[in-house]
Amino acid sequence: MIWGKRGSEVQRSALAEAEPLEAVRLAVDSAAAGRWEALDDLVEALIDVDAGDDEVAARSALTLVAGVAGVVDRLDRHARQAPWSGPYQESPVRRVGARFSEATSGPVAMALASMHGDGRIRERAVAAMVDRPCPETMPFVVLRTGDWVKPVRDRARAGLALLLADDPGGYLPAVLPMSLRLDARLRGGFAVTQVRAALLSGPAEVRRGLLGSGDARQRRFVFDIFLAQGWLPLPELMTFAQSDSDVRIRAYAAEAACRAAVWTRRHDLLRRLARSVRAEVRVVALTGLVRVGQDGDVAAYLDDDAPLVRAVARDAARRVGIDAREHYRTATGAAEPALGAIAGLAETGSASDALLLRRLLTHSHARIRAQAVRSLRLLEAIVAQEVLPLLRDSSPAVVREVTTALRPVAGTVPPSLLWQLLGDARVELRRSGYRLLRGRSVDVQLRAALILTVDSDPRLAERGKADVTRLARDGARTTWRRTPPPELSVTAVQHGELTAMAARAAAAIGEVTSRMLTTWLADARPGA
Known part of the structure; x- marks a missing residue:
């Protein structure tokens, strides 16, 4: 959502025409990344829901708010701030205090009142949420367990501890996400401690439910x-190690499973994990096989795609008498070498092995060509004239590797080729040309960046805009600068070309940067 005067008016118009719950949903989506106007619009939408006196709708609205990470927290921090001007010089949350009643207010009013700037109102709101608890208001109770006012904090902490002890299944799922968000804050550890205690003492089915739900942190x-x-x-x-979607959980599960397999001499389980498609699982399993003395099995992974797996395999190969370097030389000389073998030769070989790798630069498989270029770069055996033809390779991965390899020797690449690449129809070639031009003189960098600011690819255009801004700021004359500005040495013709390019790019780079660039170019005019 792009905010501004016009954007805010459009958003508020859409909210006014929507049903109350739909208005809350729209406001939540905007508030997740929007500025303060979006948060105020969200409060207004919640107040409209509260005015309907429908508890089901109110609880649904709070579920929408708590369902997007960070919105409750941002709303709480925003509630006690007011802008200097605009339609919300008084935060809507402050108006809730006048209508909040401890005995009759609904869930939305209690939640909003718990964020009020007056500590007495916050304390009464917390008491009301604890006396008439529902899962939807729990994130707001958790927030107040870290409140800076002790009576508010104590009331929220006592209520949270009692609710989690009485009904962990009902309140843990609502409490856990917000508790983890508060954990690193001053006074924020209490909620996490209570959640941990509830998990340890609660029913097994509740724990199981939380293990398979929520975001990665939870x-x-x-x-x-x-x-x-x-x-x-x-x-x-074993199941977690092989199939869980989270890399950290897979790694921890694999470590625990392999430890148990080593203790129980279950070599079959270690071999099974060693066949996993996940590198972090394979390396732990192979370490386990090393510990039980199965070095021969581990040495079979010398050509693995993962560097750490290859390192473990080479250590095992040394103990069983296998020369890893000779193995990689032989494997790389095959008609269809494994990618891990090519990478392994770069890890163990020297520049004398470059001949084996150079013949792979024309291989029919793009992944082998890319790996060959990468390996030659690691061996510091890149010859610019040999890899230049690959700058126009049909594979973006090969182009990317060749560009990285040529950057230290970009001065040996013909400038005409780089300008041709910068104007090519393929985005990866334009990116390559720009990366190789960036290390040249200031005028070349500025020309290339100005060309890129109007590129059809948004990411390249953003890169060009950032570099033009950097160069313009460095070139601007300021009284505080201790280092001299970059020297823009150009002929009259080149200066005219840069001035025309700057004018064409003015809309893309913005008024401020355009003004600084114009000033810099005027100062750098030949004869000025």
Whole structure:
């Protein structure tokens, strides 16, 4: 959402025409990334829901607010701030205090009042949410457990502890996300401590439900508790290690499963994990096989795609008498070498092995060509004239690797070729040309960046705009600058071309940058 005067008016018009709950949903989406106007619009939408006296709708609205990470927290921080001008010089949350009643207010009014600037109103709102609890208001109670006012904080902490002890299944799912967000704050650790205690003492089905739901931070927190308490049997650890979507959980589960397999001499389980498609699982499994003395099995992974797996395999190969360097030389000389073998030769070989790699620069498979260029770069055996033809390779990955390899010797690349690449129809070639032009003189960098600011690819255009801004700021004359500005040495013809390009790019780079660039170019005019 792009905010400004016009954007705010359009947003408020859409909210006014929508149904109350739909208005809340729209406001939540805008508030997740918008400025303060979006948060005020969200409060107004919530007040409209509260005015309907429909508790089901009110609880649904609070669910929408709590369902997007960070919105409750941003709303709380924003509630006690007011802009200097505009339609919301008084925050809408402050108006809630006048209509809040401890006995009759609904969930939305209680939640909004809990963010009021007056500590007495916050304390009464917390008391009301604890006396008439529902899961939808729990994130707001959790926020107040870290309140800077002690009576508010104590009331929220006592209520949270009692609710979690009485009904962990009903309140843990609502409390856990906000508790983890507060954990790093001053006075924020209490909620996490209560959540951990509720998980340890609560029903097993509640813990299981939380283990398989929520975002990555929540799942990791619950998984760590399961792992520390030994609640996961070996078959379940194997399942997590092989199929979980979170890399940290996979790695921790694999480590625990391999440790148990080593203790119980279950070599079959270690071999099974060693065949995993996940590198972090394979390396732990191979480490386990090394610990039980199965070096021969581990050495078979010399050509693995993962660098750490190859390192473990080379250590095992040394113990069983295999020369890893000779193995890689032989494997790289095959008609269809494995990518891991090519990378392994770069890790163990020297510049004398470059001949084996250079013949792969014309291989029919793009991934092999890309790996060959990468390996030659790691061996510091790049010859610019040999890889220049690959700058126009059909594979973006090859172009990317050649560009990286040529950057240290970009001065040896013909400038005409780089300007041709910068004007090519393929986005990866334009990116390559620009990367190789960036290390040249100031006038070349400025010309290339100005060309890029109007590129059809948004990411390239943003890169060009950022570099033009940097150059213009460096070139602007300021009284505080201790280092001299970059020298823009150009002929009269080149100066005219840069001036024309700056005019064409003015809309893209913005008024401020355009003004600085114009001033810099005027100062750099030949004969000025």
